[in-house]
Amino acid sequence: MSRTRNPRGQGDQLREDLLDATEALLAELEDERRVTIRAIVERVGVTPPSLYLHFPDKAALIRAVVARRFATLAAATQSAAGPLEAAGDPAAALRAGCRAYLDWARDNPGSYRVLFEIQRDTELERPDGTTGSEAFDQLARRIAGCQQARMADPAADAGDLAAVVWAGLHGIATLTVLRKRFPWPPIEQMLDRLLTGIVGLPPVGAATTGEPITEGPVS
Amino acid sequence: MSRTRNPRGQGDQLREDLLDATEALLAELEDERRVTIRAIVERVGVTPPSLYLHFPDKAALIRAVVARRFATLAAATQSAAGPLEAAGDPAAALRAGCRAYLDWARDNPGSYRVLFEIQRDTELERPDGTTGSEAFDQLARRIAGCQQARMADPAADAGDLAAVVWAGLHGIATLTVLRKRFPWPPIEQMLDRLLTGIVGLPPVGAATTGEPITEGPVS
């Protein structure tokens, strides 16, 4: 089809192009099964065997874009919550980070699925079994920050709390997109129940009367 | 291959056999993508086109086994928690039901994935958008039972609480099998945090030690 490419010079550009095309297709199709090798290479303007010069198989390609997407997820939560050792309100920072996680999952459903719902065929996570744990480490440390500020249950282990909060966030992120027609409470309300009930954060604002809070200035 | 079947008389037996074979393969392979039409029909002893006499396509077949599996999940939680209007301790019943949900997910990973992680291509959930909501209705009603027994936050809507608890259960169920090497706290501890923190249940076995359970050395 498109024979326009096939440039000259040193390779490695193709590798980047393949990753970009895979990311773009994942965003468009929202389903890894439809992100097919033949669609990827066609978008780059190359034939299927060329892909195998850069990746041993499709799983390796997917793993490479997974690594990229993990980095952008961590960056999204980080930038929403601010630097870890900032001086501000640690509870507000934790809230903002969690909110950013849920927003990112909603806005990047294809990526979220491939990050957290696809069984890695080879259990080829990192040796320590914590692929993409940057976001989790952030969560645990922000919870610890709240504990130090006496805004969270001080008796519990921050990592244990983070595990339950992560599970709750993941459940909200996946189920709300899977069951769109289910009568979900507002996301903000569910997040608040998680953070007050599990972590022990003080309720947001003064009144938690179930009013759907739109977009609060979080800083 | 296996020509042994092809019996006589009225059909419809083949339909049941196909459903049984699909369920069995799903349990063995733990991954819907590997549950292939050709594997299903081979197990039954029939050729691929025969399947299309009973199901319009593969998605319809999967939907039919999904309906079956939803029923067995609801039966598992129901039988663990006891009848809804039983006289006993409603908090214990709620706990038992949640525990059964997590156990079932752990023991039936292939089924759980196909029930709760596969995007239904056609948004062909029930008209009310609540496919498989029997288990959810049960959960909400048991939480309401705890509220009436003054063992749960009486101010919140039982359905809202149930949504967050379900999200937490789903997150625990899926993430613990996806990230097997992650240093998870004991399932029992995470469930307890969910039920005490979100629903407002009294802590389990409150009297004796009062010490939060700490895990052993994580090697």
Added chain:
DNA sequence: ACCTGAACACCGTTCAAGT
């Protein structure tokens, strides 16, 4: 009425060959 053989358009992957 119930089932099969043979084919179609796809998929991931491989290999010999082109420049």
Added chain:
DNA sequence: ACCTGAACACCGTTCAAGT
């Protein structure tokens, strides 16, 4: 050194045909 043409073994699905 980098890429392609052609093929292989799979997949879901269809259709004419067998009994």
